[in-house]
Amino acid sequence: MAKFSIAPKPTFTVDVSIPQVGGTPAMVPFTFKYRDRTALAELFDSWKEKAEAIGERFKGTQPSLSEVTAAEVEQGADQIKDLVVSWGFDDELNDESITALVRSCIGVSDEVVKAYSEAFGKARLGN
Numbered sequence: 001m002a003k004f005s006i007a008p009k010p011t012f013t014v015d016v017s018i019p020q021v022g023g024t025p026a027m028v029p030f031t032f033k034y035r036d037r038t039a040l041a042e043l044f045d046s047w048k049e050k051a052e053a054i055g056e057r058f059k060g061t062q063p064s065l066s067e068v069t070a071a072e073v074e075q076g077a078d079q080i081k082d083l084v085v086s087w088g089f090d091d092e093l094n095d096e097s098i099t100a101l102v103r104s105c106i107g108v109s110d111e112v113v114k115a116y117s118e119a120f121g122k123a124r125l126g127n
Helices: 037-058 065-083 095-104 108-125
Strands: 011-018 026-033 084-087
Touching (some): 011 108, 026 065, 065 084, 065 108
């Protein structure tokens, strides 16, 4: 009989491709918080609501590039905070370092979310 536990591990680690300007992406291990299907759906729903609130905030205005970038950085940092419990950078995982990462590496939050989502997809397909 196969050894398998229905209760999943509370975390899992995946290498994430971190974009670097003028260089090749660096593969950095990220340890993520596991969520069951319901909790994952609730998280994605909350992100959708936050994105819609940002859209409403800018509705009917001509926001500056700085304002749009600030909103994107905040949203990306919040996503990383929602998912990540540790990472392979020398920098401590905290609000300041997460924001610095999102500011300095364009598209990094998308890569983190993508790696998280793909881990669930691979599990669904049986690796």
